[in-house]
Amino acid sequence: MLRITKITDYGFILLVHMASNNKEMLHNAKDLSTAIGIPLPTVSKVLKILTQGGILKSHQGSKGGYSLSRPASEISAAAIIESVEGPVAITDCSSAEGCERNCPVSPSWQKVNSKIIGALEGLSLADIAAG
Template sequence: MLRLSKLTDYATVILSFMARDSKQVHAAMEIAAATGIALPTVSKILKLLVNAEVLSSTRGAKGGYALASEPERITVAAVICALEGPIALTECSISHQGCEQASGCGIRSNWSVINQAIHDALESVTLADLIRPAMVPEEILIPVASLYR
């Protein structure tokens, strides 16, 4: 099963909160209170996002954290990479050195294709997409009479 860590999940919650007012500078305590995520966890995530240049930080009394770019330019792939490292389904997607079977592997290039497709899909979704209200499909009505034909 492909699964992201809780930290990555929390990072999307934090960034979604920040993206709703993307020009605002937010303090870690404010983010923790607004999201319900513990302050030490928020602080750890903010540091990782600053290191990955997803966020910028400002010190001082009026300091805090802000998005480094507009929500439309921050991709889900960038967030995942900031928290998890490179997107890779298999070890050989990152490096061939960790696999004893690499020299005779006939499917390595296929994993690369799959990995790239997933990476491209995650690159196509932005923080702006995450904060848009979900589109709920309209109710589908099937006339009862049509069921008895």
Template sequence: MLTKKGKYGLKALVDLAHLDPGETAFITEIATRNNIPKKFLDAILLELRNAGFLKSKKGPGGGYSLSRPASQIRIGQVVRTLDGPLAPIRCASRTAYEVCDDCNDPETCEVRRSMTIVRDAMADILDSMTLEDFIANPEKQRAALPDETIVKRVS
């Protein structure tokens, strides 16, 4: 599940993606437009800036803006930056793997095997989408999704 941190980060990026080239927005403006607590957003934007998604400028004409075009910002990268691994359970994670303490054999565990399929489907979808897809019209959003067989495989 996407955390509030992940959701707020995506909302802020979408907000900034709607700005004209060269335009910036202050944290207060982004927070107000998106009903996000300013202090929480401050920490989120700092993390996104440190990860290279945003740039900031102080003083008059300052604020935040995207560091690269929205078409080059992958949603999967943003979610991993803010929320960590995409796996629904730790034993299905590629980057934060932990053996379950109630599991006798991770290699034959049906739950782990199924959650690995879920992880792969989530990664395929989120990694195929860009910030530009988020702000595009619905038809373009559907076109950005991977083949429906990926989604059907886990449903």
């Protein structure tokens, strides 16, 4: 079974909340934690990862917080997953480099992986937030 990690799942939950609730507002970790019911240390960790991945912008200062780095319609599910987990690859041999075995199965997995990435790239944060 293919699964994203809990941290990535939390990332989607936080991003959907931010995209759906006062998009222009800066969101801080404490308020997000309270609103969503995810522990503050976990929210802080996820926000840091998403900022490092270019999905969020961090605004410093007493009234600082986090905002989406671009409109939700321009942030793909693939970009969110990759910012937290790295490149999407369902198997080692499905990556662009392939695996060390160089077997005849690799090209088929690469095709499957390409379709999955295409589907994730076609799904925006705005789409997810809209339900």
